[in-house]
Amino acid sequence: MSVHVSERSVRRLSLYRRFLLHAQASGSCYLFSHDIATATRTSAAQVRRDLMAISSSGTASRGYHVADLLKSISHFLDAPAPQHVALIGLGNLGRAVFAYFVGRHPNLRITLTFDIDPAKTCRLINGCPCHNIHELNDLCPTHGIRMAILTVPATEAQTVTDMLVRGGIRGIVNFAPVTLYVPVGVFVETMDFSISLETAAFFSRA
Amino acid sequence: MSVHVSERSVRRLSLYRRFLLHAQASGSCYLFSHDIATATRTSAAQVRRDLMAISSSGTASRGYHVADLLKSISHFLDAPAPQHVALIGLGNLGRAVFAYFVGRHPNLRITLTFDIDPAKTCRLINGCPCHNIHELNDLCPTHGIRMAILTVPATEAQTVTDMLVRGGIRGIVNFAPVTLYVPVGVFVETMDFSISLETAAFFSRA
DNA sequence: CCCTTGCTGTGAATGATTTCACGGTGTGAA
DNA sequence: TTCACACCGTGAAATCATTCACAGCAAGGG
Incomplete structure (x- = not known):
C-alpha cells in the first residue's frame, strides 16, 4: 500500500470510482478492465495498472467484482473518517461551488465557510455558519x-493562502486565476478556467 | 510554427502570458526565464523549451523582451479574430462562469447562451440573448x-454534447461530472470539481 | 476430459516530458 | 580591450507514463 501512486493514477482512480458507482446502481456485478476503460476514456492496460497499484485484483474471464473494487478504491482514496473542508469566499462562484458540492461527496464535508464581507458573515449559508476570514487561523x-476550497478574488488569493497555510491547511483547491506560492507539503489543485478556456480555444481550431 | 506543440506546453504558454501581462502592467520590460519560471511554478529550462517551441527568443544577459514575448505567445495561442463561444446551461454555475468570464478574455466572446428552461430563454442575460437549446443546431x-462551455446537469451533458458536435463545435469545456464521448477531432477539456476535490483530499493527507 | 477463448497481471518496450549540462554570446566592470 | 559572469538555446540524458505482448488461468462447449 505504501508504494508510490502517481497523481495521475489517483485522478483516474477517482474517475473509476465514480463510474463504478453508476455501474453498480444500474446493476452491474462484474466488469472487465476494458469496460472501465471505455467509460473513462482510457485503455484497458491503464486500468489494470492503476488497479494493480492499489493491489486490487480481478479474475480472468469474469473481470473485476464491482463491489469489491469500490471498497478497495475507497479504502485507498478516502480517509478513515470523513474529511472536513473549509470554503473561503462566498461570492457567486463560492455559492455555486457549495451548491454543487452538497450531497455529492459523502466523505468530504464543508463544515466552515469564511468571507470578509460583514453582510455575509455570522449567518448560515446552506446550513453552514459563515465566519469572518480573520477567525480562520483559530477555527481551522x-x-x-x-x-x-478557495473562491476569493484573484487579488486576495495569495494572502488568504498564507493564512490557510498558517492555519495548518495541507490541501487547497484554488479557483482564482493565479499561481499560488505554498511551502512544500501543501498540495494545490488549480481549477483555472482561464487556462482551460484558452487551451480549449486553441485546440478547437483544427 | 507548424511543429507540434504539446497540450502541456499550450497550457503553460497560457500561464506565461497571464504572468507577463501582470509583469508588463507593473513595468517590467525584460524578464529572465527563471523569473517566468518561479512565477508559474516551473523550471527555467522548461520555460526556455516552451518558448523555443513557438520560436521566440531572448537575449543572453538581458532575457526576454516582455512585449515581444507577449506578441509571440498571443500570435501562437490566439485566433486571428476573436473566437465566439456558446454557453450552455444557465443555472448557478453557468451564471457564475459567465460573470467570471466577462472582461477577462478579449479574444474569446460568449455570444450565445442556451438553456432548456423557458423562463430563462428569450431574455438577455449579461446582455446576451438566451435561446432555447433546440435552436443550437441552427444558431451555432x-x-x-x-x-x-457546458454547464448543464450531468444527466443532460452527453445529449447536449451530441447536439453540439452536430452543430459543428470542435472544443468543449465541460463542467459536468461525467466523461463525454465525442468523435476524434473534438477537444474536450473537463473541469471536474469532484475529481479535483478528491485528489486534493487525498494529497492533503501526508 | 480436453480444447478454445478471452481475461488478468506484469516485465519489457516504447513514447512523452522534463531536466541536465554545456557551447556560444552579449554585457558590464576593470 | 579584455575578463568574468550569467543567460539563452539545445543535444543528450534521465525520468515519468503508457502501451505492448504474453504467460497463466478460469469458464464453457463438445
Whole structure:
C-alpha cells in the first residue's frame, strides 16, 4: 500500500470510482478492465495498472467484482473518517461551488465557510455558519480542517493562502486565476478556467 | 510554427502570458526565464523549451523582451479574430462562469447562451440573448461558433454534447461530472470539481 | 476430459516530458 | 580591450507514463 501512486493514477482512480458507482446502481456485478476503460476514456492496460497499484485484483474471464473494487478504491482514496473542508469566499462562484458540492461527496464535508464581507458573515449559508476570514487561523485547527476550497478574488488569493497555510491547511483547491506560492507539503489543485478556456480555444481550431 | 506543440506546453504558454501581462502592467520590460519560471511554478529550462517551441527568443544577459514575448505567445495561442463561444446551461454555475468570464478574455466572446428552461430563454442575460437549446443546431453554424462551455446537469451533458458536435463545435469545456464521448477531432477539456476535490483530499493527507 | 477463448497481471518496450549540462554570446566592470 | 559572469538555446540524458505482448488461468462447449 505504501508504494508510490502517481497523481495521475489517483485522478483516474477517482474517475473509476465514480463510474463504478453508476455501474453498480444500474446493476452491474462484474466488469472487465476494458469496460472501465471505455467509460473513462482510457485503455484497458491503464486500468489494470492503476488497479494493480492499489493491489486490487480481478479474475480472468469474469473481470473485476464491482463491489469489491469500490471498497478497495475507497479504502485507498478516502480517509478513515470523513474529511472536513473549509470554503473561503462566498461570492457567486463560492455559492455555486457549495451548491454543487452538497450531497455529492459523502466523505468530504464543508463544515466552515469564511468571507470578509460583514453582510455575509455570522449567518448560515446552506446550513453552514459563515465566519469572518480573520477567525480562520483559530477555527481551522480546532475543527481539524486540513483542506480548503478557495473562491476569493484573484487579488486576495495569495494572502488568504498564507493564512490557510498558517492555519495548518495541507490541501487547497484554488479557483482564482493565479499561481499560488505554498511551502512544500501543501498540495494545490488549480481549477483555472482561464487556462482551460484558452487551451480549449486553441485546440478547437483544427 | 507548424511543429507540434504539446497540450502541456499550450497550457503553460497560457500561464506565461497571464504572468507577463501582470509583469508588463507593473513595468517590467525584460524578464529572465527563471523569473517566468518561479512565477508559474516551473523550471527555467522548461520555460526556455516552451518558448523555443513557438520560436521566440531572448537575449543572453538581458532575457526576454516582455512585449515581444507577449506578441509571440498571443500570435501562437490566439485566433486571428476573436473566437465566439456558446454557453450552455444557465443555472448557478453557468451564471457564475459567465460573470467570471466577462472582461477577462478579449479574444474569446460568449455570444450565445442556451438553456432548456423557458423562463430563462428569450431574455438577455449579461446582455446576451438566451435561446432555447433546440435552436443550437441552427444558431451555432450561422454564428460561426466552434467552441462551447457546458454547464448543464450531468444527466443532460452527453445529449447536449451530441447536439453540439452536430452543430459543428470542435472544443468543449465541460463542467459536468461525467466523461463525454465525442468523435476524434473534438477537444474536450473537463473541469471536474469532484475529481479535483478528491485528489486534493487525498494529497492533503501526508 | 480436453480444447478454445478471452481475461488478468506484469516485465519489457516504447513514447512523452522534463531536466541536465554545456557551447556560444552579449554585457558590464576593470 | 579584455575578463568574468550569467543567460539563452539545445543535444543528450534521465525520468515519468503508457502501451505492448504474453504467460497463466478460469469458464464453457463438445
